[in-house]
Amino acid sequence: LAVPAAYVQMPSSGDSTVGYLDIRNNGTADQLVSVRTSVGGTVQLRAPVRPGASPIVFHTVPDIPVAANAMTQLVPDSYHLLITGAGPLRDGKDITLTLTFARSGPITILALVTNPESGGSSYFLN
Template structure:
C-alpha cells in the first residue's frame, strides 16, 4: 500500500502543470482627475512553478511593478515576469509588488473592474476586482 502511494505521488508530480488561482483581487479608487491606481491580489499556485508575464485592465494601461526602497528612496520598477513558486503563492500587496494602472477611466469605489492575468503556463485568468477606497490598507 505504501508503495502504491509512492508510485501515485511520483506520477502526480510528473504530470503536474501550473494550477493557478487568484484570490482577494482589489484596486484602489482614483480621485478627481487622477488616473493612476494600483491593483493587488493573492496568486495561489498548487502546481508547478509559473510566471506572471502580463496583466490587463479594460481601457487602461497596466503593468506589474514593484515598489522598492533603495537608500531611503522609493522607486516603482517594472517587473517583466513575476515568479510564482510551485505549490506556493505570490502576494501583490501595498508597498511591494502591485499592478500599476494608468491612463484609464475613473475607478469608483464600490464598483468592480476586470483584471486579466496572463501566466506563462496557466494562460489567461480573468477575475473581478473590487474597487476599494483610496484609504484601503
C-alpha cells in the same frame, strides 16, 4: 492558479491607480507576464528596485514570479500593478482583470474598486 483576493484603489489624483492581489499556485512555478482591465488603460507590473530599502523606489518589470505550491501576494511595499489611463472607477464596484501567465495562460478575475480616503480597504487578505 487561483486568485482568492483582488482589488484596485481609486486614484486619489492624476491618472493612475494601483492593484493588489493574492495568487495561489498549487502547481509548478510560473510568471505573471501581463494584465488587462475591463476599463481599459495600460497595466504595468511593478517591483521595488531594492527590496527592504528606504525610501521604496519602484520600477516596471517584465514579469512577476509566482512560486510553486505557494501564495504570491501583490501588496503595497512589494510587487503590484500600476494602472494608467483607465476609464472611470467607482468605489464598491467590480472591474475585470485578465491575468496572463507564462505557463498557465490567461485567467479572468473580478477586482473590487476601493477608496482608501473614504474608509475603503488599504489591503485585505482572505
